[in-house]
Amino acid sequence: MNSISSRPAAVPPALLEALRAAVGAANVVTADEELFVYECDGLTLDKATPGAVVYVHSAMEVAAVVKACAAAHYPFVARGAGTGLSGGAIALHGMLVIELARMNRVLEVDYENRVACVEPGVINLNLTKACAQRGLHYAPDPSSQGSCTIGGNVAENSGGPHTLKYGVTVNHVLGLEVVLPNGETVTLGGPLGALGKLPGYDLVGLFVGSEGTFGIATKVWVKLTPVPETVKTLLAIFPSIEAASRGVSRIVAHGIVPAALELIDKTIIRAVEEWLHLGFPLDAGAVLLIELDGLRDGLDLIAGRVMECCRECGCLDVRAAKDEKERLLLWKARKQAFGAVGRISPSYYVQDGVIPRSKLPEVLAKIEASGRKHGLTTANVFHAGDGNLHPLILFDERKPEQIEEALACNEEVLCAVIEAGGMLSGEHGIGIEKLAFMPRVFSEDDMDAMRKVRAVFDPQTLSNPGKAVPARKCFEVRGHEPPALRPPMRKA
Amino acid sequence: MSHASAVQESPATAARTAAAIFPPEANELLRSCVHCGLCLGACPTYRENGNENDSPRGRLYLMKGLADGRLTATEAVTAHLDLCLDCRACETACPSGVRYGRILESTRAMLVERKKPSWSERALRALVFKQLFTRPEALAMAAGLTRFMQRSGLRDAARAAGLVGLLPKRLRDLEAMQPEIKEEPFRANAPAVFPALGGAPKKRVAFFSGCVMDLLMGEIHRATVKVLQAHGVEVLSVHGQQCCGALAFHAGEAETGRKLARRNLEIFRGLGVDAIVNNSAGCGAALKEYGEILHGDAEAAKFSALARDVSEVLAALEPVVALKPPDASKELKVCYDEPCHLLHAQKISAQPKTVMQRIPGVAWVALPDAEFCCGAAGIYNITQPEMSRAVLARKIDALKATGADVVLTGNPGCILQIRQGCKAAGLPCEVLHPMELFARAIG
Numbered sequence: 001m002n003s004i005s006s007r008p009a010a011v012p013p014a015l016l017e018a019l020r021a022a023v024g025a026a027n028v029v030t031a032d033e034e035l036f037v038y039e040c041d042g043l044t045l046d047k048a049t050p051g052a053v054v055y056v057h058s059a060m061e062v063a064a065v066v067k068a069c070a071a072a073h074y075p076f077v078a079r080g081a082g083t084g085l086s087g088g089a090i091a092l093h094g095m096l097v098i099e100l101a102r103m104n105r106v107l108e109v110d111y112e113n114r115v116a117c118v119e120p121g122v123i124n125l126n127l128t129k130a131c132a133q134r135g136l137h138y139a140p141d142p143s144s145q146g147s148c149t150i151g152g153n154v155a156e157n158s159g160g161p162h163t164l165k166y167g168v169t170v171n172h173v174l175g176l177e178v179v180l181p182n183g184e185t186v187t188l189g190g191p192l193g194a195l196g197k198l199p200g201y202d203l204v205g206l207f208v209g210s211e212g213t214f215g216i217a218t219k220v221w222v223k224l225t226p227v228p229e230t231v232k233t234l235l236a237i238f239p240s241i242e243a244a245s246r247g248v249s250r251i252v253a254h255g256i257v258p259a260a261l262e263l264i265d266k267t268i269i270r271a272v273e274e275w276l277h278l279g280f281p282l283d284a285g286a287v288l289l290i291e292l293d294g295l296r297d298g299l300d301l302i303a304g305r306v307m308e309c310c311r312e313c314g315c316l317d318v319r320a321a322k323d324e325k326e327r328l329l330l331w332k333a334r335k336q337a338f339g340a341v342g343r344i345s346p347s348y349y350v351q352d353g354v355i356p357r358s359k360l361p362e363v364l365a366k367i368e369a370s371g372r373k374h375g376l377t378t379a380n381v382f383h384a385g386d387g388n389l390h391p392l393i394l395f396d397e398r399k400p401e402q403i404e405e406a407l408a409c410n411e412e413v414l415c416a417v418i419e420a421g422g423m424l425s426g427e428h429g430i431g432i433e434k435l436a437f438m439p440r441v442f443s444e445d446d447m448d449a450m451r452k453v454r455a456v457f458d459p460q461t462l463s464n465p466g467k468a469v470p471a472r473k474c475f476e477v478r479g480h481e482p483p484a485l486r487p488p489m490r491k492a
Numbered sequence: 493m494s495h496a497s498a499v500q501e502s503p504a505t506a507a508r509t510a511a512a513i514f515p516p517e518a519n520e521l522l523r524s525c526v527h528c529g530l531c532l533g534a535c536p537t538y539r540e541n542g543n544e545n546d547s548p549r550g551r552l553y554l555m556k557g558l559a560d561g562r563l564t565a566t567e568a569v570t571a572h573l574d575l576c577l578d579c580r581a582c583e584t585a586c587p588s589g590v591r592y593g594r595i596l597e598s599t600r601a602m603l604v605e606r607k608k609p610s611w612s613e614r615a616l617r618a619l620v621f622k623q624l625f626t627r628p629e630a631l632a633m634a635a636g637l638t639r640f641m642q643r644s645g646l647r648d649a650a651r652a653a654g655l656v657g658l659l660p661k662r663l664r665d666l667e668a669m670q671p672e673i674k675e676e677p678f679r680a681n682a683p684a685v686f687p688a689l690g691g692a693p694k695k696r697v698a699f700f701s702g703c704v705m706d707l708l709m710g711e712i713h714r715a716t717v718k719v720l721q722a723h724g725v726e727v728l729s730v731h732g733q734q735c736c737g738a739l740a741f742h743a744g745e746a747e748t749g750r751k752l753a754r755r756n757l758e759i760f761r762g763l764g765v766d767a768i769v770n771n772s773a774g775c776g777a778a779l780k781e782y783g784e785i786l787h788g789d790a791e792a793a794k795f796s797a798l799a800r801d802v803s804e805v806l807a808a809l810e811p812v813v814a815l816k817p818p819d820a821s822k823e824l825k826v827c828y829d830e831p832c833h834l835l836h837a838q839k840i841s842a843q844p845k846t847v848m849q850r851i852p853g854v855a856w857v858a859l860p861d862a863e864f865c866c867g868a869a870g871i872y873n874i875t876q877p878e879m880s881r882a883v884l885a886r887k888i889d890a891l892k893a894t895g896a897d898v899v900l901t902g903n904p905g906c907i908l909q910i911r912q913g914c915k916a917a918g919l920p921c922e923v924l925h926p927m928e929l930f931a932r933a934i935g
């Protein structure tokens with residue numbers, strides 16, 4: 001385990017007092033044993049204890065808290081559900097955690113214009129539930145959608161299986177109310193964005209994916225999407241992961257755009273099978289989950305073509321889910337696969353690289369070889385249609401030597417991605433966990449441009465410092481030493 | 493190092509000692525949690541306060557902290573564990589199969605054992621867990637007293653005189669929860685055998701009628717037996733049975749719980765029945781866990797293998813008598829609230845629906861978030877009144893929106909809790925056990 005920074009002196013008493021005045025004493029947590037659970041998010045390899053946690057209930061409270069931090073030059077980080085996988089919500093330097101989970105109201109659903117306005121702590125799936133009766137849904141569907149928040153989705157520009165056809169978060173956010181790191185509140189874009197591009201700069205597009213470094217979103221206007229008339233889900237079983245990858249390329253090369261195209265390898269099959277007993281053949285090398293949707297007419301024709309593509313690539317069996325119940329079960333297996341890995345391993349480390357689809361077989365082979373070299377099992381369950389890999393490296397966090405091997409394996413995986421002309425992250429963000437790799441894909445000038453944009457929003461570098469873009473040599477947070485970036489190869 | 497920082501004030505040795513006595517089984521089970529957070533959205537307490545410490549993942553992390561010697565069991569830590577409803581919704585949500593209920597209960601047992609509770613708490617615990625639930629006659633007396641107070645109008649008089657206001661707050665809440673007792677207890681007046689209707693019995697079952705329910709909610713038991721009979725089942729009433737032990741286990745009183753379990757094994761031994769049937773989700777979950785709790789006891793394993801919720805038995809049969817609408821005057825709007833210990837602990841959801849759909853003259857309406865806890869959770873509504881009320885308020889709001897005439901739920905605690913919530917909100921919705929509504933459909 002890496003404890004990235006030692007805990008600095010506690011939050012200054014004057015700031016604590018201001019925070020208590022802003023949100024009430026009961027909503028400011030400072031006891032060590034209650035801060036303990038906030039030392040990490042969905043990424044458990046890196047840990048840092050916050051200086052305090054405040055629970056906020058309204059945009060006004062957020063603004064008051066941020067103002068107090070700005071006045072005290074004290075850094076803060078927003079937290080939604082803490083399901084992030086790149087350590088985005090980890091409180092480096094004893095930062096203040098601003099917990100938004102209580103801001104969980106769907107403020108308005110405008111069915112006519114298909115726009116919803118929500119608070120940032122609304123759980124992704126709850127938004128879909130709120131408008132499902134009227135045949136609408138919120139399209140970006142990260143696999144963590146039962147827990148992760150819209151605010152977190154905005155910060156990470158999250159995707160999901162269905163973003164292959166429907167696009168990622170940024171394609172669905174119309175407007176944002178943001179508390180800037182100096183405590184000012186501004187509105188970027190707005191519900192009218194549903195009608196077309198708004199004049200002026202696309203600041204919404206800039207904010208989405210900024211990993212909490214541009215300020216805190218306190219209100220989000222999103223587009224709602226009609227539930228398609230027909231959905232057909234196919235399951236194709238392949239003898240090997242290479243064959244399955246070839247199937248992916250063949251389907252896409254045929255000009256077919258499935259709603260989702262997911263690959264699940266044999267290790268994951270074993271984990272989900274133990275849980276859901278779906279009847280996946282345990283000797284299969286990989287399965288593809290292919291979803292087609294749209295108007296009823298013509299869908300069978302497309303399904304037939306997809307099946308043909310699979311057979312041409314040597315699939316052992318391909319069939320459609322027999323009913324809605326089986327379809328939902330297949331998706332449950334896919335979406336909860338990371339968690340199911342707990343059945344075969346105490347910990348996992350998941351990567352998020354994106355590569356050209358044509359390179360899938362080559363990179364997947366390298367991942368497996370790297371795991372073998374380090375004595376660790378690797379597993380894959382990912383958005384194959386997008387070439388967005390999610391290799392999982394399985395290890396036991398109680399064994400320090402395995403942590404070292406996992407980190408070394410991880411580096412080789414990322415190198416393989418970069419060599420294949422790929423990118424570090426598709427949807428989980430850079431956070432702290434891929435920070436050290438940024439200079440390998442961006443020049444110092446590129447990163448300088450990013451730092452300058454950031455400085456426009458956050459000149460004092462108070463909002464989630466030490467994330468997303470590596471700091472220059474002289475680190476901006478006053479009084480705190482620069483974060484010890486995880487060295488590419490960590491030796492104890 | 494942040495590792496040590498969480499236990500700053502308490503010497504590392506204290507944490508190490510705590511770690512040394514952490515139950516090894518729970519310690520092992522804890523490791524299946526991969527910290528993915530997929531359980532967060534399902535947790536009623538987290539939904540209420542958004543505090544990671546009050547989420548399943550957070551509580552597991554606290555327990556991991558205790559097990560690893562990184563945390564000591566301070567008051568704050570135990571408070572977060574105590575605020576857990578033990579509803580086990582997180583188990584249903586968890587893809588990794590984390591056995592949250594087992595982990596929590598053995599951690600609680602460890603904490604209870606280690607802690608030196610205050611004299612008054614010790615006395616109260618002894619009274620409730622060691623005296624009341626283990627001694628049927630004591631429970632009967634308490635119930636009899638309750639009944640007498642109700643019948644004699646004493647309770648109303650006491651309320652009117654403001655005496656209730658003088659009781660300690662917890663007792664006052666308990667008082668408000670007291671069921672309206674309409675009927676006599678069940679076992680005391682029951683014959684040994686209730687014959688099956690419609691010819692030769694299709695099944696022969698022993699009825700687990702429990703403790704509190706037997707005494708205070710005899711009506712539900714009689715309805716249950718009637719419905720079983722109407723499905724061609726012969727039912728044995730078994731004398732000498734005890735509380736199932738669920739409340740004791742949840743409270744960390746493991747020894748008391750085991751004692752109760754052993755006595756029930758004795759009483760139900762060798763009856764030669766097809767099943768041991770119960771109609772209370774909480775008891776049913778405990779009965780099914782006897783085999784595991786009394787690990788290595790062959791009788792316990794046999795008992796648990798026979799334990800069934802009444803809906804499981806009924807779903808596999810058909811009624812042998814004609815059914816009529818329970819309300820002749822109108823079509824009843826009815827919804828179903830899933831008891832946590834049926835849905836999450838026993839994974840039973842389809843069977844009660846299958847059975848209830850046989851009732852004619854009913855329009856079913858969906859209750860949103862039916863899978864969320866109502867806040868009853870054993871004695872939780874007494875030990876954690878504020879959170880319990882908050883959780884209940886959501887249930888009542890959802891119920892109000894359905895416009896249902898009747899809400900059904902198969903657990904006595906939930907029935908009392910929701911009934912009280914409806915009453916407080918002025919909601920004219922009848923709260924019944926599914927068997928009660930079904931019994932009304934039998935001519």
Ligand SMILES: Cc1cc2nc3c(=O)[nH]c(=O)nc-3n(C[C@H](O)[C@H](O)[C@H](O)COP(=O)(O)OP(=O)(O)OC[C@H]3O[C@@H](n4cnc5c(N)ncnc54)[C@H](O)[C@@H]3O)c2cc1C
Pocket residue numbers: 041042077078079080081082083084085087088089100120141142143144147148149150151152153154155156157158159160161211212213215216217218338339427428464527528529530
């Ligand atoms: C099992 C599992 C499956 C996952 N599957 C997917 C997937 O399919 N696709 C995908 O894209 N991701 C996935 N993720 C990653 C994660 O769920 C997403 O990144 C999600 O958007 C994080 O949301 P959160 O509410 O948990 O945010 P947190 O983890 O709490 O925070 C993430 C970042 O957002 C910032 N932030 C939070 N709220 C705000 C706000 N209101 N304003 C500004 N910044 C904010 C935080 O500071 C932090 O930097 C998965 C994670 C897990 C554990």
Ligand code: SF4
Pocket residue numbers: 339342524525526527528529530531532548549552582585586587588589590
């Ligand atoms: S309990 Fe299960 S769902 Fe919750 S964090 Fe742990 S592994 Fe994930």
Ligand code: SF4
Pocket residue numbers: 534535536537538546547548551575576577578579580581582583592
């Ligand atoms: S048992 Fe219920 S209240 Fe307790 S952590 Fe699990 S979901 Fe939350």
